[in-house]
Amino acid sequence: MMPVAGNGCILDSFFLPFQASQALCTLLPVGCYKKAVAQFFPQLLMALMLQLFYSSNLRLLTEDRPFYACDALRVLLNCSGLQQVNTALQRKNCWNQFSQVLFHHHGVYLVAKTLSEYNFPQFPETLHYLYKLSVEGPRRSEDSVITIIFLTELLNNFFKDPFPEEFLVLFRNWVNDSDPAVSKLSLQKIASMAPVINEIENVSSLLLSIVDAFLSKDKTVVIRAFMTLRSLLVRLDKVTYSSLCAKIASSYCPLMDHSNGGIRSMAIRHFGELLRDMSHYTWMLNDVVFRGLVPLILFLEDTEARVVKACKHTLGICASELKWSTSYLFNDEYYSFELVVLNICNNLLISHGNYITDLISDTLGYLRSSRTHLRRASVILIG
Incomplete structure (x- = not known):
């Protein structure tokens, strides 16, 4: 039978072995598992997305090992009525992206984007599962990165900015994540919401979370936080801006x-721009x-x-x-x-x-x- 964890979740999403990926290639197309595959599509999808990353790293050490996680993902798509998605990903050279560690994140983006382009019917339960993963917190930092990339792309395609409040809270919390990659991905997405900044609920809380990122020990996070905050402030309504300006200005001084x-010059320049605003x-x-x-x-x-x-x-x-x-x-x-x-x-x-x-x-x-x-x-x- 298909391995199911005690809590009802198929497989262990974060330690899916090569053998399990290989077994999935055989089991997923079997008719008696069709209902289970449909029920656990989001869990299987994300388990394989994560396994693709770890398999890519292991292949650096074991060049001859077959890439079963990639094969299993393609089988999952075909067995879930998403043959067109599989074909489109093949055309976009997606599977080769996963075989190279440097391009793996782009591969994750391509899968999420292509699923969205074809309006995959499993979207609601997939979004719900990603939200659950995000709230509970993945076990490893790389899991967070992959989850954010996938979630962001789904939200971009199915929602207009700004995102619903429950998702904005996630991005606000990720701004000050211990993993710099997570922080920068969150800041990048928040920056893209500049045109609708005045439509965001609790915008002050969002802006202050960016100010908190100035304290990061990673200079690339600090620089990204500077750029994100500036892109939002130039569009922020003056009433909200005036209520925060003293606190923001003070945060530039140290x-x-x-x-x-680079950080010195940005802090000094942005301080001046705030005074002008x-x-x-x-x-x-x-x-x-x-x-x-x-x-x-x-x-x-x-x-x-x-x-x-x-x-x-x-x-x-x-x-x-x-x-x-x-x-x-x-x-x-x-x-x-x-x-x-x-x-x-x-x-x-x-x-x-x-x-x-x-x-x-x-x-x-x-x-x-x-x-x-x-x-x-x-x-x-x-x-």
Whole structure:
């Protein structure tokens, strides 16, 4: 008989052995199993999708081993009335994608997309099973990646953005997953919803989950979070934006001193773009602006040109919003770090003198920096 787990689920979705894949090739077409195959189609489908990945990795070590998981998936499609899907996947060279580890994720995408294109009748129960898998949490990180790719493509084809709330919650939670690949896939999908950002329920919660991703130890996740948040903010309605702007602006400040130059420059530049977006709400952001002044000034002396350029860009916006006549000093033909410092300090003393003590206090912390240019810039600023 076809192996069934004690809880009624056919096979173990995550440890499907080669022998079981081989057996499925024989058992699936047998007439007496037709009802069971239909009943457990989603479980079989995802079990084989996962096994394809692990089989691909094992084939790197055992080149001659037959690729039974791929054969079993094709048999499953044919036995489930999805012969056209199998033919289309063959035409798209999908099965060869699975035989190469580097292209496996694209193979997963092709299967989900092709099933959707042919409006496979098993969609409702497959979606339900994927949702259940996502809520319960797969056993291994790669399982999560495959589940997200498959689920996202099904949702893309059967729902208009934004997704129903119960699915959006999943993507919001995945943003801060321990696996960077999961985080980036989620952020990528959320970014694509920018045109309908104002239709999303609990949009503030979604945006703040992206801000939390700034704390990731993986720099590629942080960069993706920056890009995603920016794509959403430019379309966000100003009422919601104004309620979050101070918190978001504050989240950029620590990253202005990040060890990665790309992250430093993005944090600085996006801080400036937020100030420009919220030009009618400057009074709400004064405290954050003055808290960000020290790194913005000191990193004018950064060794990376992109960071220096970002600082000039954002300080120019700050000066404009604060009605300071310093913008011309950032032009290359006039630029002098000492003159910029002198001009900013004079303007600060005249318009917001109560912040001078805080500026000096924040600058003192950089005197202990291991980076020579920051220590030098700190001395000039304090002087």
